[in-house]
Amino acid sequence: MTTGVRKSSAPKAEPKRVDGRxxxxxxxxxxxxxxxxxxxxxxxxxxxxxxxxxxxxxxxxxxxxxxDDMDSLYAEITGTITERVMPVVMAPYPDQPWRANVRDLVRRRVRVFETTLPFRLAANIKRYQSPFLMGQYSRVVMLERELILRLLPGPVLTDRIAVEALCAALSFHTWRTLRHDQSLSAEDAAAVMGQMVEAQLATIVEDA
Structure with a gap:
């Protein structure tokens, strides 16, 4: 009778080859x-x-x-930028009065708009010749509007002019005008956007 440990006949796993190409x-x-x-x-x-x-x-x-074309490259960039900013965009708000949440939204918009400014300027040049970029533009505008509406109480939502004024003050178009057209620094543009929102909040009587 043979004694000792029987060696396994199972083949050893070969190191994983890396496909160079x-x-x-x-x-x-x-x-x-x-x-x-x-x-x-x-x-x-x-x-x-x-x-x-x-x-x-x-x-x-x-x-x-x-x-295949520049559109597919823009799509890849859009995905990269989206991953970068969505944690800021979609972070939950604390349990506090709605006006405080709107002020928090101002700070978020400043961060996101400043991060995305050059890419949105670039996309704006091409979007009228690009179904992808035009569609992306529409989706982002609708999302940005919806994120404002979610913060407003029912009585405020019935004031159409107040809602539209807030949406305009908090829009990327406003940020682009301040930063690009008026050549303000990011700090000054943030101060102006904040002041615009504060002025609009002061006109809203209903404090829900």
Missing amino acids: RERGRSSHKRIVEAMMELIVGGDLSPSAARVAEEAGIGLRTVFRHF
Whole structure:
């Protein structure tokens, strides 16, 4: 009789092989998106595919292998920016009077609008030629409006003019005008937006 431990005949697991081409593809994809975003932040609001390729340090054909057109690249950027700002946008509000929540919304809008400003400026240039960007624009505007309406009590919601004034004061259009058209600093633009909202809150008699 043989004694001792019987060795397992099961084959050893081989180390996982890395697909070099796939890894290079992922790297190129990421570099393209990052290059596009860097160009936009740097002030080139309508970079060409050739400019993106140059910034990413890759060939133009590689850009179009990863993205069929510039719309698909904008879609990728939209997803990246959305992931960045949605925790701020959708964070729950504390249990406090509605006016305090509106003031909290002002602070949130300043953060989100300033983060997204260059990308929304870039998208605005292209949206009239892009069904994707036009659709995205409409969805964001509706969401921003809905987030304001959720904070307002019933009696205030019946005051259409007051509601529309608040929506206008808290809109990205207002932020763009202050920052881009009037060339205010982010701090000054935030102060102006806050003052506009305070002026409107002061006209609302109902304090629910």
